[in-house]
Amino acid sequence: MKTTLIFATNNQHKVEEIEKVLNGYFTIITLKEAGINIDIPEPYNTLHENARAKARTIFSITHQNCFSEDTGLEVEALNGEPGVKSARYAGSDRDFQANISLLLHKLQHIEKRVAQFRTVITLIYNNEEYYFEGICRGKIISEQRGTNGFGYDPVFVPDGSNKTFAEMALEEKNIFSHRKKATEKLIAFLSKQSTWKE
Ligand code: IMP
Numbered sequence: 001m002k003t004t005l006i007f008a009t010n011n012q013h014k015v016e017e018i019e020k021v022l023n024g025y026f027t028i029i030t031l032k033e034a035g036i037n038i039d040i041p042e043p044y045n046t047l048h049e050n051a052r053a054k055a056r057t058i059f060s061i062t063h064q065n066c067f068s069e070d071t072g073l074e075v076e077a078l079n080g081e082p083g084v085k086s087a088r089y090a091g092s093d094r095d096f097q098a099n100i101s102l103l104l105h106k107l108q109h110i111e112k113r114v115a116q117f118r119t120v121i122t123l124i125y126n127n128e129e130y131y132f133e134g135i136c137r138g139k140i141i142s143e144q145r146g147t148n149g150f151g152y153d154p155v156f157v158p159d160g161s162n163k164t165f166a167e168m169a170l171e172e173k174n175i176f177s178h179r180k181k182a183t184e185k186l187i188a189f190l191s192k193q194s195t196w197k198e
Pocket of ligand 1: 071073087088099117151
């Protein structure tokens with residue numbers, strides 16, 4: 001029987017992106033499917049701590065193997081901002097459009113627009129914690145392009161492409177994606193576990 005892991009997120013975009021990478025390797029149980037209806041706090045100053053807090057919160061409720069991820073957009077000219085505050089950059093309500101507007105405003109006179117997305121996954125497996133990181137380098141353009149995806153996708157162009165993430169189908173975003181790279185490390189780890197059932 002295939003192993004299942006609870007994915008500690010309420011973000012359906014993240015679920016879809018990761019499911020595409022898994023390609024059925026294991027089954028994700030979403031929080032909704034697990035009957036958990038909470039907004040998991042992300043109170044810390046690093047992606048690692050927030051990812052850990054999310055996974056630990058869900059593990060303390062379910063006592064089942066689970067994983068979480070925390071992602072930040074890190075812009076070099078802004079000393080790594082918005083970083084761990086990416087979701088609430090322009091305020092507390094996770095407003096993607098307001099976050100993009102603030103980012104473009106801060107970068108309006110800046111030529112060097114190098115940036116990266118960084119994802120940290122925390123896995124709790126047989127009560128042990130493991131971490132996996134994925135980075136996608138690119139740049140922030142000065143106008144929004146495309147309607148796919150979420151968050152900062154309309155202004156981020158990964159190295160090796162001329163399109164923003166929001167102009168790409170999911171399969172194409174996953175050629176470059178930070179989340180995909182972290183998920184592949186998770187899969188590689190799980191495939192080596194003797195308790196793992198495929
Ligand atoms: P969190 O990991 O849920 O805290 O997400 C942080 C924020 O980063 C999200 O609300 C989005 O604004 C942004 N973000 C995370 N992953 C992506 C992505 O793949 N593309 C664009 N924006 C993202």
